[in-house]
Amino acid sequence: MNLVAFTASGVQHWGVRAPGGVLALSGEFPQWRTLRNVIAAGAIPAVLDAATGRLASHTEGSFTYDIPVADPEKIICVGLNFPDRNAEYRDGEAAPPNMSLFIRFPRSFTGHGQPLIRPLESPQLDYEGEIAIVIGRPGRRIPEGDALTHIAALTLCNEGTIRDWVQHAKFNVTQGKNWDRSGAMGPWLVPFTEPSQIADIQLTTRVNGEVRQQDRTSRMLFPIARQIAYISTFTTLVPGDIIVTGTPTGAGARFDPPVWLKPGDVVEVEADGIGTLRNGVADE
Template identity: 35%
Template sequence: MKLFRYGPRGHEKPALMDAQGRARDLSAVISDITADTLTPAGLQALRALDTSALPEVAPTALGRIGTPWRHTGKFICIGLNYRDHAAETGSPVPQEPILFNKWCAATGPNDPIVLPQGSQKTDWEVELGIVVGSKARYVEPAEALQHVAGYCVVNDVSEREYQMERGGTWDKGKGCDTFGPVGPWLVTPDEVPDVHNLSLWLDVNGKRYQTGSTRTMIFGVAELIAYVSRFVTLQPGDLISTGTPPGVGLGRKPPVFLKPGDTLHLGIDGLGEQRQRVHAWDASLLD
């Protein structure tokens, strides 16, 4: 299944894409897509539906696409998880996964990216997201995939000065408002034949900067879930963003960073695409 939500911020409706690629409204079945929807029981109930009987939503009626599920839980990220990305940043290949958090609530896949006040070094990172569907605590890699509700596209927007030049943890450069576009869909594992063979790409102003594949991840999906579950209990609705391939702005010579008016277009095979426009600081775009 491909689950998504559409409509104005705070008033999204639940929906899915049927086998023919048509949007079907789920409002008569569930009030919203929440953590409960992502549990094995919740997903099984949706799989049992006759999707042809659900109201079709015309593409012109979809409007804004929100996050695929309401109230993303913990937003946990993995740093330097592609060897070639570590190399372009001049960093050693990590011996264990690097963990950091995004404090911000996730935003819709096409919502604005708003630069923090005074930001000069905001960067992009297309990433595969793992959506947790059941409680995971000290799980073994062999059992880890049983806890996956689905996968999604994430743009791990990053302010490099805040992340690397201001002391402390990476989190301060990763958790700014609007720095977590997610979606458009949550794609269940049955529609992702090989999560370790997905192409990722990202364009800025029509120019291709990132091209990669999940084949080159250092730590795979099952290993990451197992590892994270040793430090914090994962719950339905939590999101793990698994790192980015090479091609970030920081790695260019000279570096390239985002500025107001820039546009981003990014995607992952089978998981959909995102489009964002970069804005100068404007609090009205945050609410």
């Protein structure tokens, strides 16, 4: 079973996937307002036990998916983490000694099934399919060998980017990475139980059914355990924090000429064992 956050009839809920829809459980556990609270309490097993054998409370079409963890303390994104993606920069550096990082805000994401929003200020909306991890155990200076035990769950991310705004300044990408609802996250949280769930899985991004990005986590320049260890060196990771782990080559900016997302397009990000995050595109 997977954990979901959703809205039905204007009311936000959390619960689990169930046959034909979702089962709301938030009303049964009022002490945990959001899935972040469930994660912080170490209560994922208890929640899944409570859902065993039960039917959906809300059928597909009667609710909308929300971002699984809508209230994280921080979302940290890893850039240039696949060999072919790094090679796009043509700087002669095969593998940088340290990972590139930047921050995104929760408001810059929307849920599964909701449109990515192309802003008035630029047509250059691009996609970046990624796997995201959600921290379950807090830690500072986490040893790499212990890092995976700090993961609570996995989800998917379309790290949508406004490309020309990434280049507005010399030293940062913040402006291009944080437009409201320019990216997506979801559809759900897959509880993390063993390293094989992320060790060598395929990550694929499709636009209108065409494969644009595809690679395997085993080819990451900085594996996920290394990401957790490095990031926790300078900041304490807390339950509900999200690390977006990097995208393969093949974003629209790398076509000649570039191919930007436009209203009517459908973007799908899929990873083995996690699922498929699907979003359309709409103008603001």
